[in-house]
Amino acid sequence: MAHPGVKDPFRAKAKKEGYSARSVYKLKEIQQRYHLLQTGALVADLGCHPGSWLQFCSQTVGPRGRVLGIDLKAPTAPGAANVAFLQADIRTLSREQLPPWARQVDVVLSDLAPNTTGVKWLDHERSLELARKALETARGILKPGGGFLVKIFQGEGFDPFRRDLETRFQRVALEKPRSSRSESREVYLIGLGYIKN
Numbered sequence: 001m002a003h004p005g006v007k008d009p010f011r012a013k014a015k016k017e018g019y020s021a022r023s024v025y026k027l028k029e030i031q032q033r034y035h036l037l038q039t040g041a042l043v044a045d046l047g048c049h050p051g052s053w054l055q056f057c058s059q060t061v062g063p064r065g066r067v068l069g070i071d072l073k074a075p076t077a078p079g080a081a082n083v084a085f086l087q088a089d090i091r092t093l094s095r096e097q098l099p100p101w102a103r104q105v106d107v108v109l110s111d112l113a114p115n116t117t118g119v120k121w122l123d124h125e126r127s128l129e130l131a132r133k134a135l136e137t138a139r140g141i142l143k144p145g146g147g148f149l150v151k152i153f154q155g156e157g158f159d160p161f162r163r164d165l166e167t168r169f170q171r172v173a174l175e176k177p178r179s180s181r182s183e184s185r186e187v188y189l190i191g192l193g194y195i196k197n
Ligand SMILES: C[S@@+](CC[C@H](N)C(=O)[O-])C[C@H]1O[C@@H](n2cnc3c(N)ncnc32)[C@H](O)[C@@H]1O
Pocket: 020, 021, 023, 024, 046, 047, 048, 049, 050, 051, 052, 053, 054, 070, 071, 072, 073, 088, 089, 090, 091, 111, 112, 113, 114, 115, 130
């Protein structure tokens, strides 16, 4: 949510550094800690508009890697040779819609977020639905050993979702990056070492 008139150092930094959104610093912080993205990696970025994660992924995976962004809305960030975009609703996305190279990826990222209403339980339910869809997508396309990052608004469905992740990844961690606004109920779950079964 925008906060007109309130000075936001991350927004100013994003503008200065040429990123399309302040959200990039959440991914950067998580990357510093967990090294999800490697040079040459294939990455799917769910909920990619306006595109700051695409920008960072593109730089990090380099020319031998590839990034597919998926969103209802096209990115506004400048494109790059190793970035592709698919306009789609994650709730109805099928594996066949993906370009062949994106059907087996090293990392799935999801910054998917519903339009918030301010009603906590409802926003949580909608976020949980998107997080579940992100996990379902990841299960269809992640290589064994792959990494997963998913945003979720906290609420009563959070613990069961985390327990589900714990059965599918060797390690699961929870992060609230410094650039995530303290009043926001969003947190990120990181799954490392995908166990395919
Ligand atoms: C917080 S923004 C992502 C910001 C992005 N990570 C960046 O750094 O620029 C969340 C995105 O989720 C997308 N989204 C929400 N519901 C979706 C759905 N059902 N299918 C695809 N994208 C969806 C929204 O359109 C929005 O662009």
